[in-house]
Amino acid sequence: MNNWWKESVVYQIYPRSFHDSNGDGIGDLRGITQKLDYLKDLGIDVIWLSPVYQSPNDDNGYDISDYQAIMEDFGTMEDFDEMLAEAHKRGLKIMMDLVINHTSDEHQWFVEARASKDNPYRDYYIWKKGKDEKPPTNWGAAFGGSAWQYDETTEEYYLHIFSKKQPDLNWENPRLRKEVYEMMTYWLDKGVNGFRMDVINFISKDERYPDGEINATGYGDGSPYYMNGPRIHEFLQEMNREVLANYDTITVGEMPGATVEDARLYTGNTREELNMVFHFEHVDIGNGELGKWTPKQWKLTTLKKIFSKWQEGLKEEGWNSLYWSNHDQPRAISRFGNDCEAYRVLSGKMLATCLHMLKGTPYIYQGEEIGMTNVAFDSITDYRDIETLQAYEDLVNESLVSHDEMMKGIHQRSRDNARTPMQWTNEVHGGFTTGEPWIKVNENYKEINAEKVLQDPDSIFYYYKKLIQLRKENPIIVYGEYELLLEDDEQIYAYTRSWEQEKLLVVCNFTDKRPVFRLPAHIRCNQKQLMIANYLTDEEEDIHTIKLKPYEARVYLLK
Numbered sequence: 001m002n003n004w005w006k007e008s009v010v011y012q013i014y015p016r017s018f019h020d021s022n023g024d025g026i027g028d029l030r031g032i033t034q035k036l037d038y039l040k041d042l043g044i045d046v047i048w049l050s051p052v053y054q055s056p057n058d059d060n061g062y063d064i065s066d067y068q069a070i071m072e073d074f075g076t077m078e079d080f081d082e083m084l085a086e087a088h089k090r091g092l093k094i095m096m097d098l099v100i101n102h103t104s105d106e107h108q109w110f111v112e113a114r115a116s117k118d119n120p121y122r123d124y125y126i127w128k129k130g131k132d133e134k135p136p137t138n139w140g141a142a143f144g145g146s147a148w149q150y151d152e153t154t155e156e157y158y159l160h161i162f163s164k165k166q167p168d169l170n171w172e173n174p175r176l177r178k179e180v181y182e183m184m185t186y187w188l189d190k191g192v193n194g195f196r197m198d199v200i201n202f203i204s205k206d207e208r209y210p211d212g213e214i215n216a217t218g219y220g221d222g223s224p225y226y227m228n229g230p231r232i233h234e235f236l237q238e239m240n241r242e243v244l245a246n247y248d249t250i251t252v253g254e255m256p257g258a259t260v261e262d263a264r265l266y267t268g269n270t271r272e273e274l275n276m277v278f279h280f281e282h283v284d285i286g287n288g289e290l291g292k293w294t295p296k297q298w299k300l301t302t303l304k305k306i307f308s309k310w311q312e313g314l315k316e317e318g319w320n321s322l323y324w325s326n327h328d329q330p331r332a333i334s335r336f337g338n339d340c341e342a343y344r345v346l347s348g349k350m351l352a353t354c355l356h357m358l359k360g361t362p363y364i365y366q367g368e369e370i371g372m373t374n375v376a377f378d379s380i381t382d383y384r385d386i387e388t389l390q391a392y393e394d395l396v397n398e399s400l401v402s403h404d405e406m407m408k409g410i411h412q413r414s415r416d417n418a419r420t421p422m423q424w425t426n427e428v429h430g431g432f433t434t435g436e437p438w439i440k441v442n443e444n445y446k447e448i449n450a451e452k453v454l455q456d457p458d459s460i461f462y463y464y465k466k467l468i469q470l471r472k473e474n475p476i477i478v479y480g481e482y483e484l485l486l487e488d489d490e491q492i493y494a495y496t497r498s499w500e501q502e503k504l505l506v507v508c509n510f511t512d513k514r515p516v517f518r519l520p521a522h523i524r525c526n527q528k529q530l531m532i533a534n535y536l537t538d539e540e541e542d543i544h545t546i547k548l549k550p551y552e553a554r555v556y557l558l559k
């Protein structure tokens with residue numbers, strides 16, 4: 001079996017915020033093409049492109065109105081073809097975002113579907129009659145309000161798990177499935193190398209449509225009836241048979257609510273579904289009563305337990321994806337490290353070490369490699385994300401949280417933390433655009449930018465580059481078996497990876513304190529070689545007892 005996707009490092013581009021080539025304030029495809037050499041230099045293998053399809057941008061491209069056209073803001077199909085060819089020329093692969101749980105309400109299918117009950121496209125979506133003048137179920141939508149929208153023309157409701165401009169597709173309909181497979185084939189025939197599939201474990205709904213348990217928002221939780229639904233494996237196997245099996249692809253399914261047991265089924269070696277999944281367990285830690293908007297302190301032991309469960313659980317069957325951040329999550333350093341001046345770079349390197357030495361395919365989110373941080377806009381009017389704005393309205397206007405508390409939550413967890421423009425230089429707007437950016441640039445761009453890290457051999461950029469290089473040179477990093485050390489330690493995350501006669505020892509201090517690492521007695525160390533570290537380290541230092549510095553990370557090869 002060809003395992004290139006196990007040996008790859010993926011870099012996610014959020015095109016709207018990556019690089020603007022024409023000064024309209026919005027990142028675009030030509031902007032990406034101009035930066036391919038930068039990515040090649042970093043050493044990554046695959047680019048995951050967040051959606052670039054035609055879209056009215058209710059949810060920044062995750063609401064697609066034409067799957068086979070390019071969003072005007074981003075350029076033309078010729079620009080796309082050029083970007084793809086230039087990427088391939090450099091040995092970089094392109095993984096497209098595939099949003100097929102829902103479309104935009106402006107997609108031609110939905111325009112037809114809502115026109116009349118007997119329209120041939122009606123059944124491409126999920127329509128139900130109300131119950132006693134109320135929606136068919138009590139489910140809440142992910143972006144606030146009911147998950148059902150009443151449509152006056154035909155006097156029925158349609159389902160939308162996300163915004164009302166993102167109606168859910170009806171996967172029970174074989175004609176719809178066939179059209180989706182044809183569309184996927186179109187892109188693969190063009191030469192794209194795979195797909196990241198948006199909330200793909202939502203596509204099969206429980207056809208009984210029961211009410212859900214009421215939660216803090218006052219709506220019912222419908223997720224048990226649409227996450228990992230009854231026909232999900234059948235649909236994915238069909239998709240594999242009809243499309244994926246004919247190409248050499250990389251596939252990753254975004255799967256909120258997926259457990260390790262689910263992931264074994266989605267990614268198992270003989271299952272013929274997907275290569276890997278994105279689970280949410282580690283990014284959901286520390287969620288409070290109102291979810292991410294009221295965050296609580298999280299514990300390192302919880303994080304270690306989650307990672308270890310996934311490392312163990314997919315050790316024989318399936319494969320892990322590894323990520324700290326993406327366009328829906330805050331910046332990794334601010335969330336899991338420490339973004340104060342003294343520790344920003346150190347903790348960023350530590351987090352990179354901890355993640356890239358685990359077993360699985362690592363994902364780098366744009367800007368992570370230059371140490372970008374969260375943003376804290378003072379005014380809610382500077383935010384652009386539909387989820388953030390809707391949550392503010394629902395929670396503050398309904399007096400569930402105060403304005404101040406909500407802004408605190410937003411500063412920590414809003415998706416816009418990851419969506420401020422990539423910081424290229426110390427010029428105006430961080431060199432992202434010569435125009436007015438669609439969302440403000442983080443004020444710290446003079447201190448944190450790509451130009452600066454490229455000039456400093458000790459920078460976080462070159463640290464990432466080295467981690468990627470090490471992966472290419474040492475199969476133990478890809479294939480070694482994982483063992484957690486010091487399970488109960490609240491400061492140090494230490495583990496080993498074993499492969500043939502060798503062992504990797506990974507030691508990461510997640511705090512600004514100086515805890516002491518003691519090598520467990522069962523780990524033998526006749527010979528050691530320091531592979532990477534984020535402080536200057538004496539290669540000869542005895543590693544049986546190490547007094548760690550704040551956010552220190554070290555990796556040794558033991559023989």
Ligand code: NOJ
Nearest residue numbers: 059062099162198199328
């Ligand atoms: C997950 C995507 O990552 C997110 O950005 C989007 O809002 C939802 N799915 C809906 O497509």
